[in-house]
Amino acid sequence: MTLTRREMLKLGLAGSAAIALPVRRMVRADDGPGRISESRLPEPFTVPFAALQVLAPSRVDATTDYYSITQRPATAQIIPGFDTPVWGYNGLVPGPTIEAQQGRRVVVRMANALPATHPTLGYLPSTSTHLHGAPSRPQYDGYANDLTLPGQWKDYVYNDVPNGRTIWYHDHAVHHTAPNVYMGLAGMYLVRDPLEQGLAIPQGRYDVPLMIQDALFASDGSLLFDDDDESGLMGDVILVNGRPWPVMRVERRKYRFRILIASLSRSYRLALDTGDPLTVIATDGGLMAAPQPVTRLPASTAERYEVIIDFAKYPIGRRVVLRNLSNKNNVDYPDTDKVMAFDVVDEPSSTEGNSIPSVLDPNNPVMALDPALAVARRSMKLDRGGGQWTISDVIWDDIVASRFRKVFANPQLNDVEIWTLQNSSGGWFHPLHLHLVDFKILDRNGKPPRAHERGPKDTVYLGENETIRVIARFGPHRGRYLVHCHNVVHEDHDMMTQYEVGTGGDDPITSAPAVWGTPPAP
Template sequence: MAISRRQALILGGIGIVGAGIVTVPISGVSAKSASKLSDSDMPRPYRTPLTLAPPLSFQTTVDANGVKTQHYTLTQRLATAQILARLRTPILGYNGIFPGPTIRIDKDTRAVVHLRNQLPAKHPKLGYALPTSTHLHGSASLPQFDGYANDLTLPGFYKDYQYPNFQPARSLWYHDHSVHFTAQNVYSGLAGQYLISDPVEKGLLPQGTFDVPLTVSDAMFAADGTLGFDDRQHSGLWGDVILVNGKPWPVMKVQRRIYRFRILNASVSRSYRFTLSTGDPVTVVATDAGLMPAAQTVGSWRHAGAERYEVLIDFRKYAAGTRVELRNLSNDNNRDFDNTGKIMAFDVVADAVNTADPTWNQIPSTLASSHPMDLTSAAATKTRKFRIKHDDVTNIWTIDDLTWEEVIASGFKRVMADPALDTVEIWELQNSSDGWFHPMHLHLVDFQVLSRNGQPPFPYEKGPKDVVYVGERETVRLLVHFGPHRGRYMVHCHNLAHEDHAMMLQFRVGLGPDEADPNDPITSSPALWDPVQG
């Protein structure tokens, strides 16, 4: 069978021959559903209690210098999940669950995650090979521990990922990042939250039971309960079932107090515009990379794939028995269905509130400054401009007409930018299309959103970010400090269908094009054979 140049580059870059993809077609924008479930198997909103991913256990060591390290083990494996009432759904899961276990860790405590790939050789339904590369999204990790797309761990192998955790408190997440199959692997379940705390955040915001991670995604199902996958010729995947922590449209019981919700959009393509059914505002207190300088009160907010927003919802004003819904007003160029306007519900209960906890009734207005938010444009030494495009002939997504295939073909030397270590630059991202929005993610760095179409960023964006929503006909300007590490890091669209086909490039910090790289992301810390199978 003849293959195209692009296919040859994909197979050469991954080193493994993959198989075709089975899809479940979906109807147009006004369709009632995308799933092929019978009416009796189709889940209904607000019938299932919210569940939380369990915390991941660890062992602690302290070295001779007093440095504390927490050691974790995660195993990627094929499993089934009870998403639907009567049917089991096969998933790929960290420790066999979706979302994966939640990792909570204090700032300046190092972590080593022993990541085992115990997946089958090929995806049981979609047929492609299953090497993986795990990215801790939002962590300033060394290149070899960053989940570089071609740094692959084959089934039967493991890799020890080292994370420094020296950044201020923030909501991170870990997910698969393997070259050209990130969308399928994340959609199949390879995602989980990783939360860093520090004394400032602990003193300002609710903790424990009242600090709630919410991982929001969408899915479509075949008649037998398996996940359907249709990325509509690489444009995007939009399911008709909204999942929160792996459950369809769940319900959470809440006390009459203030709660903190860490909302992660883990959808392959869908963006949301969240709002409360009561019309009451929420208070945004943190963005992707941590606390905002000042809290922002908003009635709704636009939330793209991979973005994290931490919001406070005040349930004090509601009588016991009140139901408050988190809804989705959606955005342009999503594909919406009968119930994609619903996310989850909160049922207010009459349980006694612990008023000794000062966060029960406090909404702080001043939070914490951080390095990217302290920067000014005067610190920038260079401005770079990038155009986000789609090639209608090849159906490939590009940044400045370049793709990850060109990076592979160059022996991983080709870069879109080569900032010096500890320099500040302005990056301008332009989306000239009316038909697509793009959540753009820069690895390694946090940044400040300077402007959107020449106007100030939205109020809820006025905090440190690592993903920026570049909407239709929008131009955003970012202020970026490049550090703290040298090496090569990826930039890509977090519509994962776009990333895989092939809207991803890389930048190189503090190294010349032919300079030896002690932290080469592929060769300096390769995966090893796992002697313990199963």
């Protein structure tokens, strides 16, 4: 007995739905319209550099600056001739820069006006905003499960940054940090303080934030999310402040560049094609004790380095290229060895702040931490097991399953501890980030930290088979804080754990939950 034509039609309806609808999702997620051909990408150094937009506060009072930010879909012109759908803070990619003064309180009213689903991956875009590099209270720290759903908003209160530094805000939603950040949810946040402002280092228009990212584009200009089976997303286009391989016109003088690596996975090794040094003056947690000239600057995701480049030595008309020499375990493409170029076009219009003082900040308390102060020593092992990225054999879902009770460590408030971070797996590097605290790198593989790492840090590059010891004072708040790999693809799958400072801290999820509705003006 065989099937009749009518039966075939009915069974075909069922069979086609069963096969085609799930496969349709796979095609959308993995292949999309296919990668854009290299010929459609711009030649490096043909797109003009653009400075990041600065966000003005909505309101200011005696103690507080109030900002309003809405996460919403927008269209950006990243690749010339193409419109790229993005999600931006206030529709901007990168997000608008917040400039804060140390000691003043900042309140950011953050609304989620994103659509119900990601355009290609199909998930519900809940968000959680982390001010990376600020010791925020738990409920304002962007805890991965403290989610703001589309249609909700939340006030984030920041008043704890102890000194001037280059930090950034970005999405931190559980399991979706990578695609959310990739869509554009990242922006810079500069904290200024009197010490930094009083130094004769480049300021004003000579103080230039550079947000460095990489991306893959589809043939229709949309962002292509290919995380290589959860190992990482390595783009073939290098973006600086949202522009592909831009060229910046500079004067013959010193410039201060606040470099943020905001790639999802790629790490960099920056160098000038002239062989001249980049002089590092600040790391994640602010100014170093003394400037550190380096000819090669390794930098991984979420690390910040403030460097001074002196263009005075070059004649007008000279082009200086900031190159990327890359690191082991990156996936490199023909033009990922270039970041941006500087065209020396003019004599200096100002000579103010045109020096590199030999002493910067000799009194940062983190850099004064001595191993003898440590009351505990712990080891953390980063690995891969059971198809997941793990931290000491724990994944974030284990934390969720424990109802957020499980912790890696429980230092008491203001305890000093030494943590040994170990990447025993070959084939991967992990930029490890501790929330809440700055730390000092004591040693890397038993040797003193590299020159550019001799400043306060919150994220450290952990190459394959490397072991690093760091020391930190755990405070200034009690509560639960995240520790994770800042290759955010690893973070999402599921290389994240938490520690708790003291007991009785604010709950990061329930203390200040998001609320429904249109946010009122702050």
